[in-house]
Amino acid sequence: xxxxxxxxxxxxxxxxxxxxxxxxxxxxxxxxxxxxxxxxxxxxxxxxxxxxxxxxxxxxxxxxxxxxxxxxxxxxxxxxxxxxxxxxxxxxxxxxxxxxxxxxxxxxxxxxxxxxxxxxxxxxxxxxxxxxxxxxxxxxxxxxxxxxxxxxxxxxxxxxxxxxxxxxxxxxxxxxxxxxxxxxxxxxxxxxxxxxxxxxxxxxxxxxxxxxxxxxxxxxxxxxxxxxxxxxxxxxxxxxxxxxxxxxxxxxxxxxxxxxxxxxxxxxxxxxxxxxxxxxxxxxxxxxxxxxxxxxxxxxxxxxxxxxxxxxxxxxxxxxxxxxxxxxxxxxx
Ligand code: TRP
Numbered sequence: 354x355x356x357x358x359x360x361x362x363x364x365x366x367x368x369x370x371x372x373x374x375x376x377x378x379x380x381x382x383x384x385x386x387x388x389x390x391x392x393x394x395x396x397x398x399x400x401x402x403x404x405x406x407x408x409x410x411x412x413x414x415x416x417x418x419x420x421x422x423x424x425x426x427x428x429x430x431x432x433x434x435x436x437x438x439x440x441x442x443x444x445x446x447x448x449x450x451x452x453x454x455x456x457x458x459x460x461x462x463x464x465x466x467x468x469x470x471x472x473x474x475x476x477x478x479x480x481x482x483x484x485x486x487x488x489x490x491x492x493x494x495x496x497x498x499x500x501x502x503x504x505x506x507x508x509x510x511x512x513x514x515x516x517x518x519x520x521x522x523x524x525x526x527x528x529x530x531x532x533x534x535x536x537x538x539x540x541x542x543x544x545x546x547x548x549x550x551x552x553x554x555x556x557x558x559x560x561x562x563x564x565x566x567x568x569x570x571x572x573x574x575x576x577x578x579x580x581x582x583x584x585x586x587x588x589x590x591x592x593x594x595x596x597x598x599x600x601x602x603x604x605x606x607x608x609x610x611x612x613x614x615x616x617x618x619x620x621x622x623x624x625x626x627x628x629x630x631x632x633x634x635x636x637x638x639x640x641x642x643x644x645x646x647x648x649x650x651x652x653x654x655x656x657x658x659x660x661x662x663x664x665x666x667x668x669x670x671x672x673x674x675x676x677x678x679x680x681x682x683x684x685x686x
Contacts (some may be wrong), residue, residue: 357437357495357529359486360398362413366420368561368635369540369550372606373644376624377499377534379425391431392493392499392667394639398443398485400472403467415656420563422659423646432670434663436489438532440672444487446481448678452518453484456509461502487511492671494527504532522681525674540603545576546595564643567636574632579624588612600624600631607634636660 360374365631382391397414414435426433436442458464467477474675478485486507490498491514498508508531515526542548542559550560558573565573578596578601585591591598591612602626604619605612619627 354497355387355493355495355527356385356389356391356499357394357490357493358392358464358499359394359399360417360421361400362395362397362410362417362435363552364409364413365552366417366563367550367552368486368563368603368639370420371424371563372540372603373406373501375421375424375426378421378431381497381499382426382431382534385542387560389496390670392495392670393426393431393433394439394489394663394667396486396489399482402476402482405576405637415653416650418656418660419646419649422649431481432663432666432677434667437495438660438664439667439671441492441668444486445492445671445675445678446485448675448682449488449491449514450481450519451682452521453481453487453510457513458483461510462506465644468533481508483507484514487514490529491515491526493667493672494674495528495529497532498529499532499534502638505533517683518678523677525677525681532670540606541599542593543573543599545578546599547595558580561635563639563646564673565639566643567640570635571629571632574582574628574635577628579628583623584616584620584627586616588597589615590616590620597624600627604631604634607631607638 354455360370360684363370366375378391378393382393385391395414395417397410400410418433418435420427421433458480463482464482469481469621486504490511496508498511500508503611512528519525527537540550542550542554542678543561544556544559548554548559551559554560558576561570561573577600579600580594580597582594582597584601585595588601591601601612601615605615608615619630
């Protein structure tokens with residue numbers, strides 16, 4: 354098994370990032386032990402497809418590396434790096450640009466959403482973003498790619514590119530399989546159960562940051578929007594109650610049990626009882642993570658060393674496939 358996945362370096366990591374993506378990576382790494390290799394990278398090259406501030410990108414990249422490590426990605430077992438230190442990503446992207454079709458990219462919903470009505474003003478990188486993403490995984494002969502539901506389309510495109518390249522030129526790439534975790538916890542805002550928990554929400558009370566201290570976590574949970582009804586004893590009773598559903602989802606994800614099990618235990622409780630329990634569970638999970646995160650961030654040299662060593666390993670794995678791609682295309686080097 355060759356597991357490859359990337360995440361854009363955003364600052365202000367929160368519970369949604371952790372329960373939605375990062376924790377799945379950690380589990381993947383832990384379940385693999387010696388039956389394969391995991392490569393996890395910060396998609397800093399993807400980040401320049403939107404207007405960005407260079408200093409903020411640099412900082413976010415280091416922060417994300419620290420956060421991933423603090424959450425349990427172990428640089429001794431997994432290859433952790435940032436794209437910018439592995440030039441083979443950008444190189445392969447160009448080689449694949451000859452195979453990707455305009456029509457395929459035009460159908461990408463992320464492109465349509467992000468470009469909106471202003472396609473003429475969007476960057477070329479935003480349009481070719483999925484080709485770089487295909488290069489990210491094909492470069493390593495990835496077999497499994499853990500992603501959220503929203504990235505499945507990009508993975509299908511990567512398979513289409515690989516398939517066409519293999520038929521048009523020479524058998525070069527493995528076809529990567531997306532793995533969308535069945536219970537990918539969709540964590541919503543604490544102020545609005547219909548909006549995703551987001552780093553860009555104007556209210557900090559809407560999210561639990563990985564760096565929030567105990568008091569702040571308890572306060573945010575206490576102030577989280579709810580309704581006056583007690584918890585139902587079965588999930589069906591959460592219909593039309595998005596805020597209640599969100600708190601139950603968070604509890605279930607943290608305790609690693611089903612929503613049914615949460616409600617079997619807490620059904621009938623009012624939020625005055627349930628919220629403190631949820632707060633304790635959150636604090637228990639986040640305390641070690643945020644302690645390790647702060648420690649790592651304070652040691653820039655250690656972080657740089659982690660990324661440099663991950664990038665060296667990644668380059669080594671990337672070179673044979675990149676060479677084969679040049680050769681298949683008749684490019685003499
Ligand atoms: N586009 C992905 C996202 O926004 C991040 C990403 C970049 C990625 N390259 C990847 C994910 C390769 C999986 C595999 O979430």
